[in-house]
Amino acid sequence: MILRIDGDNLILIKEEYIEDEDLFVELNPEFIKVDTLEYSISGFYKYDGASIVTNPEKDLIELQNQKMQEVQDKFNDLMYEGTFESSLGFTADNRRGGGKDDKDNVSSLIDLGQEPVYFKDSDNQFQALTTADLQTLKQEMIQDGLGKYQWKWSKETEIMSTTLIVDLNSIEI
Numbered sequence: 001m002i003l004r005i006d007g008d009n010l011i012l013i014k015e016e017y018i019e020d021e022d023l024f025v026e027l028n029p030e031f032i033k034v035d036t037l038e039y040s041i042s043g044f045y046k047y048d049g050a051s052i053v054t055n056p057e058k059d060l061i062e063l064q065n066q067k068m069q070e071v072q073d074k075f076n077d078l079m080y081e082g083t084f085e086s087s088l089g090f091t092a093d094n095r096r097g098g099g100k101d102d103k104d105n106v107s108s109l110i111d112l113g114q115e116p117v118y119f120k121d122s123d124n125q126f127q128a129l130t131t132a133d134l135q136t137l138k139q140e141m142i143q144d145g146l147g148k149y150q151w152k153w154s155k156e157t158e159i160m161s162t163t164l165i166v167d168l169n170s171i172e173i
Contacts, residue, residue, distance in 0.1 A: 012043040070173040090121040
């Protein structure tokens with residue numbers, strides 16, 4: 001395995017393109033060759049005077065970044081594919097995406113001011129709704145979206161306030 005020397009850090013490099021490791025290290029003094037390494041999430045190591053050890057600070061940051069990306073991915077899934085149980089007795093879509101969001105569509109129906117309005121639920125069944133029903137549905141959509149943001153912000157806070165890798169690994173997304 002080949003490590004690049006970068007100040008106090010040693011950085012594991014991809015060696016697929018290195019045919020002769022010994023020759024490569026001989027020609028590039030900013031690199032060293034080692035036989036075995038402890039696993040590092042980040043690929044950063046330190047030399048402690050006796051051996052090469054992982055860099056816990058870099059590993060923690062790398063794992064935090066990975067967890068934050070998992071949160072963002074899960075949040076995107078929730079926002080783009082989201083449904084919820086409405087108090088009106090059906091499962092409603094609450095997708096947020098490229099064009100008009102479902103909440104915007106409900107707002108447009110409210111603006112029409114006609115009753116009843118036939119609204120397609122997430123099971124593609126038509127629901128006859130009054131203007132009051134549409135206003136209730138819109139508020140529930142807003143609350144559903146806020147709940148998803150609260151989940152996201154809570155997870156982000158939990159991840160960024162965790163200082164031990166073992167604790168970060170136990171955070172479920």
